[in-house]
Amino acid sequence: MAPERESGARPEVVDPRTIAHDWLAEFASVAAAGDAVALATLVLEDGWWRDVLALTWDLDWAHRPESVGRRLAEGLAVASARGFEIDETANLQFVADPRGGYVEAFFRFETEAGLCRGHFRLRHEGSESADSPREWRAWTIVTVLQALKGHPEAIGPRRPRGFDQPGEDWAAKRRAHLDYRDHEPQVVVVGAGHAGLAVAARLGRLGVDTLVLESLPRVGDNWRNRYKSLYLHNEVWMNDFPYLPFPKSWPLYTGKDKLGDWLEFYASAMDLNVWTAARLEHGAFDDRELRWHLRVRRDGEQRVVSPRHVVLATGISGDPVRIDIPGAERFDGKVLYAQDYTGDLSVEGKRILVVGTGSSAHDIARDCALAGGDVTILQRKATVVISLSPGAAMVYSRYGEGVGPLEDIDLTGLAAPMPLVAQLQGDVTRRIAEADAELLAGLNRAGFRTHLGEDGGGMLMAFYRHGGGYYIDVGASQMIIDGEIKIKNGAEIARLEKDHVVFTDGDTLGVDLVVLAVGFGNMQDKVRHLFGDGMAERVGPIWGIGEDGEMRNMWRRTPQPGFWVTGSSFTQSRSMSHVLAMQIAGQEFGLAPRTPVLPAPRG
Numbered sequence: 363m364a365p366e367r368e369s370g371a372r373p374e375v376v377d378p379r380t381i382a383h384d385w386l387a388e389f390a391s392v393a394a395a396g397d398a399v400a401l402a403t404l405v406l407e408d409g410w411w412r413d414v415l416a417l418t419w420d421l422d423w424a425h426r427p428e429s430v431g432r433r434l435a436e437g438l439a440v441a442s443a444r445g446f447e448i449d450e451t452a453n454l455q456f457v458a459d460p461r462g463g464y465v466e467a468f469f470r471f472e473t474e475a476g477l478c479r480g481h482f483r484l485r486h487e488g489s490e491s492a493d494s495p496r497e498w499r500a501w502t503i504v505t506v507l508q509a510l511k512g513h514p515e516a517i518g519p520r521r522p523r524g525f526d527q528p529g530e531d532w533a534a535k536r537r538a539h540l541d542y543r544d545h546e547p548q549v550v551v552v553g554a555g556h557a558g559l560a561v562a563a564r565l566g567r568l569g570v571d572t573l574v575l576e577s578l579p580r581v582g583d584n585w586r587n588r589y590k591s592l593y594l595h596n597e598v599w600m601n602d603f604p605y606l607p608f609p610k611s612w613p614l615y616t617g618k619d620k621l622g623d624w625l626e627f628y629a630s631a632m633d634l635n636v637w638t639a640a641r642l643e644h645g646a647f648d649d650r651e652l653r654w655h656l657r658v659r660r661d662g663e664q665r666v667v668s669p670r671h672v673v674l675a676t677g678i679s680g681d682p683v684r685i686d687i688p689g690a691e692r693f694d695g696k697v698l699y700a701q702d703y704t705g706d707l708s709v710e711g712k713r714i715l716v717v718g719t720g721s722s723a724h725d726i727a728r729d730c731a732l733a734g735g736d737v738t739i740l741q742r743k744a745t746v747v748i749s750l751s752p753g754a755a756m757v758y759s760r761y762g763e764g765v766g767p768l769e770d771i772d773l774t775g776l777a778a779p780m781p782l783v784a785q786l787q788g789d790v791t792r793r794i795a796e797a798d799a800e801l802l803a804g805l806n807r808a809g810f811r812t813h814l815g816e817d818g819g820g821m822l823m824a825f826y827r828h829g830g831g832y833y834i835d836v837g838a839s840q841m842i843i844d845g846e847i848k849i850k851n852g853a854e855i856a857r858l859e860k861d862h863v864v865f866t867d868g869d870t871l872g873v874d875l876v877v878l879a880v881g882f883g884n885m886q887d888k889v890r891h892l893f894g895d896g897m898a899e900r901v902g903p904i905w906g907i908g909e910d911g912e913m914r915n916m917w918r919r920t921p922q923p924g925f926w927v928t929g930s931s932f933t934q935s936r937s938m939s940h941v942l943a944m945q946i947a948g949q950e951f952g953l954a955p956r957t958p959v960l961p962a963p964r965g
């Protein structure tokens with residue numbers, strides 16, 4: 363969605379097909395000539411290019427004409443990009459917006475290594491005819507690797523046969539392969555949540571032997587074991603898995619147990635190799651063999667598997683933040699951390715203090731209040747709050763039932779580098795705040811402090827920067843406004859006494875249960891536990907926006923060869939699982955380099 367500011371003349375007549383074809387023809391011509399200066403003339407002053415593996419085998423981007431022209435010319439030449447043509451099967455249209463509108467189109471091309479797609483948005487500049495291609499320049503361009511030459515995905519007409527010899531025992535063959543006694547997996551994925559299963563499915567369709575380790579007894583238990591009232595907070599059409607969408611009858615919002623069952627079904631339907639009740643005890647990388655040696659405890663037996671790649675898929679957070687509360691030993695009540703709360707406790711008539719204001723804190727407070735508890739939330743800092751509708755729907759407005767092929771929508775989502783995402787989310791956040799004015803005013807009157815996030819970036823940028831710090835209202839906010847959930851802020855817990863808590867401002871509150879929903883550390887913690895201090899320091903922090911404007915150590919090479927990380931929302935895990943699988947498969951098939959193609963700085 364475009365920023366809401368006027369810029370340039372609004373064209374009176376627009377023929378998007380002619381404009382798109384003419385612009386791409388000129389782009390192809392100057393690309394073939396390797397002319398960086400000419401490429402720059404095709405880009406707006408505020409133009410952006412992002413590459414997703416197609417030209418750089420990396421997540422790369424540039425901003426403004428000179429930088430875009432230079433980086434594009436370098437990447438196009440190195441990748442031997444050619445064959446640019448409009449994708450006539452995809453949407454090509456003019457989109458009106460407050461800046462005068464833009465023409466958008468998809469295109470196809472190829473490189474030495476793969477088949478690629480791209481997408482551009484063109485804006486009109488100047489006062490000449492709207493149909494003059496010289497007056498339409500690129501606001502955003504994205505180039506994306508779609509398939510590896512010689513290694514297509516085994517789907518559709520290339521699907522597996524199902525048997526080598528008629529009459530063979532398929533189940534016995536699967537069991538033998540899954541046992542990994544006579545061969546090694548090429549990739550081990552740690553974690554059978556939605557992100558781990560998605561990347562395993564992508565790798566499997568590319569012919570890369572992948573084993574998934576899940577420490578819990580069943581696939582999906584990571585959702586089943588959470589508190590009973592948990593539902594996904596976004597609509598079903600955003601959350602489809604690779605290759606296997608949810609049924610048309612699936613509920614709009616998915617409950618955690620139903621989701622857990624879907625993960626288990628998905629792993630089976632996609633023939634994913636999963637070891638359940640398999641705990642990774644330790645892993646080390648052999649620099650000479652370029653292999654990992656992973657010690658796994660499964661069914662009382664210790665096994666060692668030696669893949670070339672490890673993908674950490676255990677979520678985007680590290681260890682739970684633990685806080686020592688003075689006087690806890692004197693407290694007659696119970697202190698729980700949010701991750702230990704399942705909703706099984708009897709809380710009717712109990713006095714409950716929930717510390718924190720993220721999604722889990724709100725859900726737990728609402729859960730306890732509905733169960734008859736006397737609930738107070740301790741708010742330690744201002745929180746981004748948006749409505750489920752229209753707020754959250756506006757954040758993901760490009761998704762919707764029947765709006766177009768999911769693959770196309772995912773690709774357009776890759777077009778914006780993180781600095782542009784932040785810019786656009788500022789506009790979206792302001793419009794959400796206007797729509798949610800009554801909700802926010804009610805919360806503020808109740809003593810709950812809200813804000814629009816760092817730099818006004820709202821919920822999405824809070825997620826990218828911190829993995830939390832926001833709440834999509836599914837009921838708790840109205841209970842706060844109505845006084846059914848009380849608010850205490852402006853202080854911290856000073857100490858616990860026998861039956862009450864004392865705050866740093868001197869106030870006291872009688873409590874029977876304290877639930878600490880105070881967040882998590884960095885995912886680097888999990889690297890430390892599984893692979894040691896040295897590996898954790900080598901990899902560095904994970905998640906959050908890095909100095910290069912990309913997410914730190916996510917879905918791309920890390921400083922440790924053969925070590926990858928995936929995670930995030932269902933939407934992002936679906937699209938980025940393809941990005942990650944392309945890199946791993948590219949290395950396995952000798953198509954992708956192990957170091958970046960264009961090491962020069964971005965921007």
